Amino acid sequence: MSALISITGVAKRYATDRGEVVAVQDVDLEVRQGSFVALLGPSGCGKSTLLRMVAGLDAPSEGRILLDGQDVVAPTAMVGFMFQHSLLFPWRSVIENVLLPVDIARGKRAEHLDRAHALLASVGLEEFAHHRPNELSGGMQQRAALCRALIVDPPVLLLDEPFGALDSITREELNDLLLQICHESGKTTLLVTHDVEEAVYLADEVVVMSSRPGRISDVVGVELGYPRDTETRNLPEFRALATRLRKGLGIAHRQGRAAR
Amino acid sequence: MSIDTRRLARRATQVGKPLALFTVLVAIWQVVVDKGLVPTVALASPSEVLDYIVTQRAQLWTNSQATIKEIVLAFAIAFVVGVVLAILIKEFQILHDALLPLLVVTQLVPSVAIAPLLVLILGFGDAPKIATAAVIAFFPILINTVAGLDNVEKEAIDLTRSLRASRIQTLRYLELPSAIPYMFAGTRIGITLSVIGAVVGEFVTADKGLGYLILQGSSTLDPTLVFASLVVLAGIGLLLFGAVRVVEYFVVPWNRAPAQRGGRS
Numbered sequence: 001m002s003a004l005i006s007i008t009g010v011a012k013r014y015a016t017d018r019g020e021v022v023a024v025q026d027v028d029l030e031v032r033q034g035s036f037v038a039l040l041g042p043s044g045c046g047k048s049t050l051l052r053m054v055a056g057l058d059a060p061s062e063g064r065i066l067l068d069g070q071d072v073v074a075p076t077a078m079v080g081f082m083f084q085h086s087l088l089f090p091w092r093s094v095i096e097n098v099l100l101p102v103d104i105a106r107g108k109r110a111e112h113l114d115r116a117h118a119l120l121a122s123v124g125l126e127e128f129a130h131h132r133p134n135e136l137s138g139g140m141q142q143r144a145a146l147c148r149a150l151i152v153d154p155p156v157l158l159l160d161e162p163f164g165a166l167d168s169i170t171r172e173e174l175n176d177l178l179l180q181i182c183h184e185s186g187k188t189t190l191l192v193t194h195d196v197e198e199a200v201y202l203a204d205e206v207v208v209m210s211s212r213p214g215r216i217s218d219v220v221g222v223e224l225g226y227p228r229d230t231e232t233r234n235l236p237e238f239r240a241l242a243t244r245l246r247k248g249l250g251i252a253h254r255q256g257r258a259a260r
Numbered sequence: 261m262s263i264d265t266r267r268l269a270r271r272a273t274q275v276g277k278p279l280a281l282f283t284v285l286v287a288i289w290q291v292v293v294d295k296g297l298v299p300t301v302a303l304a305s306p307s308e309v310l311d312y313i314v315t316q317r318a319q320l321w322t323n324s325q326a327t328i329k330e331i332v333l334a335f336a337i338a339f340v341v342g343v344v345l346a347i348l349i350k351e352f353q354i355l356h357d358a359l360l361p362l363l364v365v366t367q368l369v370p371s372v373a374i375a376p377l378l379v380l381i382l383g384f385g386d387a388p389k390i391a392t393a394a395v396i397a398f399f400p401i402l403i404n405t406v407a408g409l410d411n412v413e414k415e416a417i418d419l420t421r422s423l424r425a426s427r428i429q430t431l432r433y434l435e436l437p438s439a440i441p442y443m444f445a446g447t448r449i450g451i452t453l454s455v456i457g458a459v460v461g462e463f464v465t466a467d468k469g470l471g472y473l474i475l476q477g478s479s480t481l482d483p484t485l486v487f488a489s490l491v492v493l494a495g496i497g498l499l500l501f502g503a504v505r506v507v508e509y510f511v512v513p514w515n516r517a518p519a520q521r522g523g524r525s
């Protein structure tokens with residue numbers, strides 16, 4: 001299996017009023033086709049920055065990012081992006097929100113309507129297709145946003161803490177949903193999170209980042225196999241991995257403080 | 261259903277209190293005039309005004325039509341110019357940097373003072389009155405629409421960027437819809453200013469219209485005519501304002517009062 005996403009020697013610096021901020025530095029990362037990689041790290045370590053560069057929303061200051069062998073210079077049709085906030089448009093119904101990517105790609109709504117309904121059904125929102133987003137709970141809104149990211153069936157999913165604002169019950173529910181969708185459709189997924197359990201539960205590889213400057217401090221394979229369910233969380237391997245990652249993060253924290 | 265009736269009831273008390281105060285004030289006004297506490301040349305009693313409105317309704321109606329026509333045309337022009345300019349200012353940074361400051365500075369000139377100038381330029385027909393009202397009304401529509409177009413969440417822009425939306429698509433699918441509530445805020449001010457502008461225009465040059473009647477009443481020492489015209493004018497203003505609210509209710513269903521609880525997230 002070849003790398004679908006390939007990041008080499010990437011750095012990102014921002015010019016600010018108080019001089020230059022190094023958001024990420026020396027990042028090398030390969031994401032294999034069909035794999036699920038979690039980016040785990042403390043707040044401000046550059047996870048979003050990295051993800052946005054892969055999505056083509058920001059340009060790296062240094063290094064290269066390849067997506068399926070092509071330099072990323074702008075957002076591509078290969079990527080579905082999901083943010084922490086659902087960003088559903090309040091003037092569109094739920095199903096119209098799901099169809100937004102189709103409208104923007106100048107596709108025919110009619111041709112995607114069945115898929116949109118099927119996606120909404122798969123996340124348990126079929127009854128809410130014609131509701132307005134503000135009639136939905138936070139978790140339901142994120143489900144709709146997930147459908148929107150999937151409607152044009154992009155091979156790559158980039159998820160920036162999509163469940164970060166949700167309660168833990170809803171989050172676990174959506175974790176199962178995401179896992180199922182990613183595996184059924186063979187997506188390549190890069191997920192940003194600062195929840196250790198979420199990272200271990202979802203990913204087959206966890207990339208740990210440390211802050212100031214943000215860089216990769218550890219890459220941990222998760223050999224738990226799929227499918228996973230609630231029982232998985234109780235496995236000794238799961239607990240051991242989570243503990244190891246927690247320690248890794250703790251050390252990353254301290255290094256971060258010392259470097260300042 | 262029950263929620264709707266409750267809202268209606270709340271609306272009713274909202275309207276009820278000012279209405280009660282209004283009634284009291286009108287009653288005081290009536291008593292003051294009846295008891296001759298004020299020289300009658302300055303004040304007409306409410307009953308006299310009402311009587312005048314009923315008996316002179318034909319004259320008032322003809323003049324109202326002239327004024328309404330000016331208001332509506334001026335408002336339409338102000339709305340179109342305001343929104344189109346706002347979009348251009350949003351889309352072209354050079355206009356934002358060069359034109360917008362100039363427009364803001366022109367607002368330092370009291371807009372009513374340009375009415376005589378517009379008469380000089382446009383002659384004595386309806387045009388100078390419509391132009392005066394439009395010039396006064398367009399600015400709040402423009403400024404509010406610009407604010408609305410600018411007030412889009414950065415992340416929402418990132419979303420449309422990640423979907424590879426063109427500039428026009430971003431405008432159409434994101435910026436314009438999210439600016440609509442702002443547009444209406446500007447429109448509510450704009451419609452009121454259109455009324456003011458039309459009357460100011462009629463003060464400067466007119467042979468018909470409610471503003472003209474008010475001037476007539478003033479110069480012929482006829483307070484009843486002045487008050488009757490004012491009452492009709494106020495009614496027209498209220499009706500137009502209400503019409504804007506009704507249109508807003510149907511065009512911006514996501515921004516109705518009870519929905520604001522949820523907000524966007």
Ligand SMILES: Nc1ncnc2c1ncn2[C@@H]1O[C@H](COP(=O)(O)OP(=O)(O)OP(=O)(O)O)[C@@H](O)[C@H]1O
Nearest residue numbers: 014016021023042043044045046047048049050194
């Ligand atoms: N547009 C910007 N201008 C200046 N500095 C920025 C900008 N965006 C990010 N940064 C800086 O880059 C660093 C990394 O930010 P980033 O948002 O990638 O962190 P993160 O890991 O996603 O954090 P969180 O978990 O809180 O979302 C931070 O120190 C931040 O201040």
Ligand SMILES: [Mg+2]
Nearest residue numbers: 047048049160
């Ligand atoms: Mg982030």
